[in-house]
Amino acid sequence: xxxxxxxxxxxxxxxxxxxxxxxxxxxxxxxxxxxxxxxxxxxxxxxxxxxxxxxxxxxxxxxxxxxxxxxxxxxxxxxxxxxxxxxxxxxxxxxxxxxxxxxxxxxxxxxxxxxxxxxxxxxxxxxxxxxx
Amino acid sequence: xxxxxxxxxxxxxxxxxxxxxxxxxxxxxxxxxxxxxxxxxxxxxxxxxxxxxxxxxxxxxxxxxxxxxxxxxxxxxxxxxxxxxxxxxxxxxxxxxxxxxxxxxxxxxxxxxxxxxxxxxxxxxxxxxx
Numbered sequence: 001x002x003x004x005x006x007x008x009x010x011x012x013x014x015x016x017x018x019x020x021x022x023x024x025x026x027x028x029x030x031x032x033x034x035x036x037x038x039x040x041x042x043x044x045x046x047x048x049x050x051x052x053x054x055x056x057x058x059x060x061x062x063x064x065x066x067x068x069x070x071x072x073x074x075x076x077x078x079x080x081x082x083x084x085x086x087x088x089x090x091x092x093x094x095x096x097x098x099x100x101x102x103x104x105x106x107x108x109x110x111x112x113x114x115x116x117x118x119x120x121x122x123x124x125x126x127x128x129x130x131x132x
Numbered sequence: 133x134x135x136x137x138x139x140x141x142x143x144x145x146x147x148x149x150x151x152x153x154x155x156x157x158x159x160x161x162x163x164x165x166x167x168x169x170x171x172x173x174x175x176x177x178x179x180x181x182x183x184x185x186x187x188x189x190x191x192x193x194x195x196x197x198x199x200x201x202x203x204x205x206x207x208x209x210x211x212x213x214x215x216x217x218x219x220x221x222x223x224x225x226x227x228x229x230x231x232x233x234x235x236x237x238x239x240x241x242x243x244x245x246x247x248x249x250x251x252x253x254x255x256x257x258x259x260x261x262x
Contacts (some may be wrong), residue, residue, distance in 0.1 A: 082260045083251035102236045103249070
């Protein structure tokens with residue numbers, strides 16, 4: 001019974017990134033924080049996951065198969081999960097990226113050079129009400 | 133008949149504020165204008181309720197539109213907050229993102245994009261009850 005309760009209370013994250021190594025590192029960092037993680041390397045898998053889970057946290061690369069398609073996915077995630085923390089990883093965080101982030105309702109934006117551990121720590125720290 | 137959404141347009145350039153007001157009114161909104169941060173904040177304090185606040189950034193001081201946005205975001209009935217600026221930079225956009233501004237439009241504003249964003253954000257607000 002306790003195990004079932006723990007599973008129900010467990011938070012879930014979605015990580016969408018074309019690079020399998022990056023996915024593995026993100027999964028490790030999220031697991032260390034007690035977050036169950038669903039991984040996707042492409043848009044169809046990510047969209048399927050969105051229909052089947054509630055995500056408290058999502059970390060999305062700005063490029064999945066084409067440059068910029070991650071922004072649209074992040075916007076869909078915001079519409080599907082209005083209270084969740086949505087992070088985007090982009091090549092840079094200039095004016096255009098920040099504008100995209102605001103207009104897609106993104107919670108935080110990180111450069112590719114940011115370590116996955118740092119992205120996860122930032123995501124969990126900035127949404128304490130939703131991810132414990 | 134439901135009340136038309138009420139929009140506050142804040143811009144120190146009278147012609148810009150007036151043009152935006154006319155565009156919004158022709159799209160079915162009730163729109164009023166303010167020409168400074170101080171004027172906008174005074175309206176917030178006078179129990180006016182706004183569904184949308186569109187503010188310029190550089191008015192009586194550089195980036196003072198962020199103060200308008202912050203004051204609007206603190207209102208009990210939080211309106212949709214949109215920044216409309218010709219002077220976006222990483223510093224003011226990071227500040228806008230941190231305070232959870234809903235949308236940024238760069239001048240010269242793409243009117244169909246702006247109207248579509250307002251419709252979408254209001255619909256989302258209604259759907260989520262936020």
